[in-house]
Amino acid sequence: MNTTCMCLLTKTAAHFREGPGLETEELSYSNFERLVNRRQRAKISTATRIAAAMFKHFRINNRLEKLGCDPSNTPVLICNRYANWDYVADSMYEDVALTLDHVNNYVATAWFPATIQGYLTIENGNTGEAITLATTDTEIIVAALQSLFARDMANTPTGAVIFGTFECLPGQIGTRRIINIRPGAFGAISLILANDSEESIRAAVCKHQELYNDIIC
């Protein structure tokens, strides 16, 4: 049976929580940052840093090994709908030339949604299939998760799929506000197991989707 780990990032702290009814563990922002590879911090967006920190804090690779899975070959499904606008939010201007002056060497990889799966697979040496989806359709996510399991000789699903949802919505891009939204940053990780029931997988997907309720007005 899968469990879901969550992280909510505020301006001063990261709040980690696992499972229903469990207490939230609070980390200062500086301690949160220490969970992220120091050489990568400036190159990646907030949502990617949340993913990196959650992997370390919740010891995801250890959990996979305890489940008998190979962290270097486990499929990954990431949900990300809002790309990583926070990475360029402070460097966008109404003046195009000024904006271009502020484009750094990492914008091409940090902004787009698949940067999160890229970071996680590279950082953890994971060569499994990885995909990022942007959808509100719970059933497509459930079906996609089920399709990613490795198969044994009898075509029976085996192992686990790393399922993550990571978002960071800045309040504005450049000087322009993003309206109809409450700025926020959150992450969720579930290890979906091959022997999980469809109901259990759907429940995990719904937990991830519910996180959007905190940011969408």
Next chain:
Amino acid sequence: MIPLFIQKAAACSPLGANLDEIWSRILSGETSWGTTRLSGNRNYFTAETIADSTSDIRTYATLFYDAIRNLVTDLDISEPVDAIYFGTAVGNLAYLENKIYSGSNVKAEEVDFSHLREIFEQTMAFGPDTRFVCVPTGCCAGLQAIGLAKSTMRKLGLRTAIIMSLDFGLTPLALEAFNKINATSMYDPATNGSPSRPFCKGRKGFLFADGGGAILVSAEEPSGSTVQVSGYGCVSSAFHMTDIKTDGHSIRQSIECALAEAQIDGSMIDHINLHASGTEQNDAAEYNALIDIIGHDLPVITAFKGNHGHALGGANLIEVALVWKIMMERRIPPTPHHLPVDAFKEVHPRSEITDFTGRRVLKTASGFSGIHASVIMEQCG
């Protein structure tokens, strides 16, 4: 895994506003490239689907939405499909950048990739029960959308779907971001011929382009001759966000997965359509993967980015649509005129159209984040 049967295909690219126009110019070996001129005297080599559209973001802002509607129209469907699988790298980035540069606030739904569904809702393709998913994984997004459709349609009870990948990413932010990592080239008047030179010794990175394509697929085999997607494979390189190991190991793995799913081996591949972005790393990696799997006697290879550049995620479905044309018309286009195609001795330039006499085609793609995907397309019926 069920096969997907391709019923129709559509595309738009710098070589034409529709698939027939592009195909005709590809058969003639034509190439397309130009220049985007931005503030601060920044001039980039680009290939534009709509001529002279990219130097002014106000003109360019809504072309992505127009192209979605046009591609659906070109598929000439008579009733809504059960699902839309949409691959893209940068989505509506041009629209958003234009809003920021013009001093307008941005709505939350406008930065939401899942909200691109709204554009499809304005077309014949979308009905009350149509499902929508966006696969925003960059330059593999189109093939990943095909893989996702292939693995989920039966489970979800879906009969028909549109699989589309599209990018109109020639925006100031994207052009400068790619230029910063030397993936593309600044305009150089001394350059002779197209700057897109995959599998040529003189290649210097990719020619940034826009455009996309779409296929109408069915999970049920139609009557008559058609093309099916019989195999799909995708792996992560776990190596680098932008670099590819030139030994081709990860590309080989993705091809092996696709071959296994199609239940064939490398010797049964009759034609190959490569990602061939025009970077030295990509070309070497693809070449080494092919030599490992097939050996030195390679079947004929096509690589359409030499004709009209690299439209990021959009490129995948342009190329799938063109492979569908190869298989349906049984003709293989020549390599683009003026490209020497001289980087590897097993991969030759071809000046004439040749017959396609086989049944199976391998198509590859690679993207940032270390994603490598392959599909096997097979003649059936």
